[in-house]
Amino acid sequence: MLIWRLGATLWLFRWIFRDPKVDIRFLFLGVILPDLIDLPLGTLVFADRYSTSQLWAHSLLAATVYMTAVLLLTRRGRRRRAFMAIGVAWLFHLLLDGMWTDPEVFLWPFFGWEIASGPAPFWPLAWERAMGDPWRWVLEAVGLVYMGWLWFAAGLNDPARRRDMLESGRIPGYVDA
Secondary structure (H helix, E strand, O other): OHHHHHHHHHHHHHHHHOOOOOOHHHHHHHHHHHHHHHHHHHHHHOOOOOOOOOOHHHOHHHHHHHHHHHHHHOOOOHHHHHHHHHHHHHHHHHHHOOHHHOHHHHOOOOOOOOOOOOOOOHHHHHHHHHHOOHHHHHHHHHHHHHHHHHHHHOOOOOHHHHHHHHHHOOOOOOOOO
16 A cells, blocks of 8 residues: 555645655655565564564554654754654554554554464465455555645646656645645
């Protein structure tokens, strides 16, 4: 559900914070970061033990430790704003995944150190899970529609504006969410 997460995170950030200076490249990194960490760990490295894509990076503790480190190790300015955007997007990822419905992962380690394993094998069943859930495709379509609207509303079909956005990370001619 990549497009859904990207679109929903961008919309949520723009709606809640209304910050035209945010670097959306860092938002996009933050929203996929929990999966970039947990997916290889849970399905490749520790596949025999976990066989799941939601491990420690999907816990509130991991996002909290990250945000605390950013606050302690950076000073005010562009660098802190970028790293905080990653943390905020990380929290949005947990929200959009509905992680509160899995308290053993979301509140890890408060319910114990063990994380339950998923149905094995993970990868052969992944396609079946994706095709068997129509809600997943509705959410992807919603994310795609929002991203498409934003593309045209910000004039990103113009190569110069698109290049400016890719270089600065800012949406040109900031458009209300």
